[in-house]
Amino acid sequence: MVFLNTSDVLEGKILVNHYTDISELKGQAKKTIQNGDILYSEIRPKNRRYAFVKNLSNPEDFVVSTKLMVLRKKSDDLDTDYLYYFLTSTEAINYLQSRAENRIGSFPQITFEVLKKLKIRLPSLNIQKKIAKILSDLDTKIELNNKINTELEQMVKTLYDYWFVQFDFPDANGKPYKSSGGEMVYNIVLKREIPKGWGVKQLQSCIKKIIDYRGRTPKKLDSDWSQNINDIIALSAKHVKGGKLVSLKEANRVDEKLYQKWMKEELQEGDILMTSEAPCGEFFYLIGETKYCLSQRLFAMRADLEVINNACLFYELSVGNGYSQIMGKVSGSTVFGIRQDELRTVNILIPPTSLQKAFQENVYPIYQRIRNNEKQNQELTQLRDWLLPMLMNGQVAVADAKEMVNEQLGMVVESPADNQLKLTDKDKKIRRKMLATYIINQSLNDTSFGKTKFEKLLHLIECHIVRGNYNQRYSVQAAGPYDGGFTKVFWNEVTKAKWFKIEEFGRLKRIMPAENHPKSLVDYGYLSEDLKLMINDFISEFKTTNYERPEIISTLYAVWNNRIIRKEMITDELLKKDFLEWDTQKERYKDRLDNALLWMRENGIIPDGWGNEIKRAKK
Structure with missing residues (x-):
């Protein structure tokens, strides 16, 4: 149980x-x-x-x-x-x-x-449902933003791990440094091998200052906490957890006058907040809002940019080599913490400036999006908490509340069809390229991810999830639906730009990151966050399989959709017949088709006639 x-x-x-x-x-x-x-x-x-x-x-x-x-x-x-x-x-x-x-x-x-x-108060059941739906829409958006942020944070952690832990950053030829035989040297301080040319310095040589006001209280400054919820938040250790600021609603506040007395050195973007005790070792990367007051068990560090930039120092301290050292220096009998003199002796790995810069350029825009989502969640939470009692007491009409929520959520009034009509051929090509790039980046940790698997996932995601008219021209190919016109141009562009490369592992043509791969991660502005989550969930269904399963599902989806478009009878036997007639190579899958059709129905991957009929290409 x-x-x-x-x-x-x-x-x-x-x-x-x-x-x-x-x-x-x-x-x-x-x-x-x-x-x-x-x-x-x-x-x-x-x-x-x-x-x-x-x-x-x-x-x-x-x-x-x-x-x-x-x-x-x-x-x-x-x-x-x-x-x-x-x-x-x-x-x-x-x-x-x-x-x-x-x-x-x-x-x-x-x-x-x-x-x-x-x-x-019990209004009619219909009104109850409408009130609950309004509040639920806000909660759903808050939860969606949280999921998006989790994925964005994981994206950065993966990049950090790949470059600074596994040392497979792009070398001069765009190949993974360590995996490609890059020279490693033993570092006596870290007691491990690091890339040749990298350095190690104590934290005290990597920071300009530590901003620490832990002993201050309003009474010591002849003042008191503010009761105005719009005043400046006083952060303490309990408000920093898991790389986020939490429970800010319950935080103490200070007015401008007390803030000026308290924060003689104000925080600035890029500063790193760290909890000193109860608990020790929680971190927050300050991007966006910086006007906070530092109070109990919390201080800030400012990187010396001539040695190491903010992003590299933050990850080195919060998840990298520095973190394990910090935890090893924690002491105390009842409350465990770390003294600043001990903290300053933590050894920090110093990569070359060019690599630090590349990492920062990738991390900063991602964290901007994370902070924007967090800010929106605060606004949505405030609106929900205000609306909840007002709706329950009948002080706000349901229609008015719905309008407020729609405005806050920024719902689009144009229909998808209207938006499609406004897209030029160039716009459609760019959107499709961004979609293909996103699919690849979400699949790079899949050891079976090659060109065939990519092509079938692209077909399924375009036709079943995105459903945008981007001038697709799919035709019958042995391995399933294939849009050669787009695919050939796409691979030519991304390999020439050194975003990705193809490496052969036996029969598998695996897609790998190339020298300029970080440029493909910066922004996918053409895809909504909701759409990304749907795509991610879909891709995850195929991550433990080789190319065969997506090939089977993609082809079954195509023959099924073709019958809907042609308004023909649909039975499992007819779908299997069409599948086997697609190409002679499909015969090897005949014993797997019943399970594949069952799986498609169980997971809702059922076509409805969207798109064009897929035919054999003209020679």
Whole structure:
């Protein structure tokens, strides 16, 4: 069974999904759940330990603690999503927290008797659903931005690991340095081999200054915290976690007068924030907003750009050679931290200036996008938190709220067809090139990713996901649908620009990054973030397979779509017949077609007649 305690749920999400032997379950494991239930902790409501059970494939395998209330509606007059937003509103949580604190006991706790006496305004079921949909749209966009940021951060970490840990940065010939036999020398300080010509310096030689105001408080400066939520945020260690600023809503604030007294040295873009203790070793790369006040257990470092740039130093300290050294220098009896004199002795790997510059040029625009998404999430959260009680109390009309949300989300009023009509042939070619480039970059860590696999993924993604008229000219080829006119020009351009290269591993023509590969990562402005996530999910379905599976699916998709376009009868036998008649080489796949068709239906990869019929090319 999967056991859920109060610590296993947080702000709407279930955090664990690992199984425990029934004999090892705790005595508290007594409640079952089902989709549509709301899990709500009895202990300290302000900690927001709640979850909405939705789309869980195995709810019968879950058992929850007696300290989690399992709330299930008993009337069809109540929409569960509406109830969820009501119970998680600031007003409801504050009320329940106050009741918990008034309870006589060892810790603040509520019971179902307290919760069931809450009064909830119940408009018609239709209005409840509309209110929940408005709030859900905001939450969906917030979650989407979080997923996008996670992928962007992973992209940078992968590049850092490839260049500065594996040392496979592009050499003078555009080949991976270490894998291509680049000279390595043993470094006695790091006790490992590093590329010839690289250096190692202590952190104190890599930074201009450490900005540290940890001992300051408002009282010491004859002032007090501001109660104005629009004033300047005072950051402490609890607000830096996982490379992000968190829980800013609960952060203390300072007014401009106190800020000027406090921050004699103001932060600037590129500074690196680090927590000194409780916990030690959390980092934040300051890009975008810089007007913060530094308070408890937090300081900032400013790189000496003549030695190392901001991006390289940030990753060296937060995930690279420096991080393990920092953790090794942590000390303390009850609270673990690091002294600055110890921190300054951490050894930092110094790559050549040209490589540092190339890394920074890749990282900076990505982090700009990350910070923009974070800023948008703050704005969306503020709007949601303001709308929630106003909608629940009927103080804002549903139509007005929907208009506010649409405006905030920046929904496009033009239809996709209108946009397509405005594209020139040059625009279409660029968009298609960016799409193909994105597919490749998301697949470079796939050891079976070669030209054939790329061509079939391009066909499926263009026809099933993107569905944009970019002058595609697919025709019948032995391996499946193929657009030779575009593909040949594309490969000529990207190999000439040294974005990618083809290396032969037996029969596999594997696609690899070339000397100027970072230029292909900078910006894919023609693809929306939602579309990228859909593409990534689709690609992940094929990452553990060689070219054969995408070839089979791509060809089946094509013959199926052809029949829809021609308005012909469709049965599995006819689809298999068309597949085998596509080319004589397809005979080797005949025993795999039933499973392939089943897989396509299970995953919703079903054509609907979009695009043009794929025919044999004229000789």
